[in-house]
Amino acid sequence: MPTQQPGGGRHLAASEPVVEALDETECVPLIAGGGVGRIGYTSRFGPTVVPVNYDLYEGTIVFRTGLHSSMVADLRTGIADAEYNVAFEIDQVQPVTQEGWSVLIQGAAHFVDSDEELAPITELGVQAWPGGSKEQFIRIIPTHITGRRIRRATEPA
Numbered sequence: 199m200p201t202q203q204p205g206g207g208r209h210l211a212a213s214e215p216v217v218e219a220l221d222e223t224e225c226v227p228l229i230a231g232g233g234v235g236r237i238g239y240t241s242r243f244g245p246t247v248v249p250v251n252y253d254l255y256e257g258t259i260v261f262r263t264g265l266h267s268s269m270v271a272d273l274r275t276g277i278a279d280a281e282y283n284v285a286f287e288i289d290q291v292q293p294v295t296q297e298g299w300s301v302l303i304q305g306a307a308h309f310v311d312s313d314e315e316l317a318p319i320t321e322l323g324v325q326a327w328p329g330g331s332k333e334q335f336i337r338i339i340p341t342h343i344t345g346r347r348i349r350r351a352t353e354p355a
Contacts, residue, residue, distance in 0.1 A: 220345035
């Protein structure tokens with residue numbers, strides 16, 4: 199219901215949240231600048247979600263981890279050319295307005311092992327969040343990209 203401001207003006211009031219589905223063409227620009235995302239996979243101990251710094255390279259997510267990390271051990275299949283399916287999530291939330299967006303990428307975790315593939319990826323400058331020696335680059339090759347945006351619709355108050 200509209201409320202009258204002193205002087206006869208009207209102001210806008212926040213209403214219920216509106217959830218909008220985002221398609222791949224809307225999602226890619228949101229994640230293009232890199233930042234922090236979370237990789238989700240099934241580890242030997244069960245479901246695991248780990249935050250990592252990432253960048254976007256030729257339509258794939260790139261991040262790095264320790265060569266002998268538990269993630270590397272969990273994602274190596276031991277089968278030639280077989281790749282582990284993972285989920286990768288990136289979001290941005292504005293706590294004050296309770297608005298934001300979330301992008302979910304599903305696809306194969308590909309180990310960057312060849313010098314030819316590694317050369318341009320190292321130039322991205324992706325640094326691991328906790329620092330330290332993180333020699334293993336991993337690319338997530340998307341098979342499915344979806345997202346959603348949550349915003350507050352405004353209506354005359």
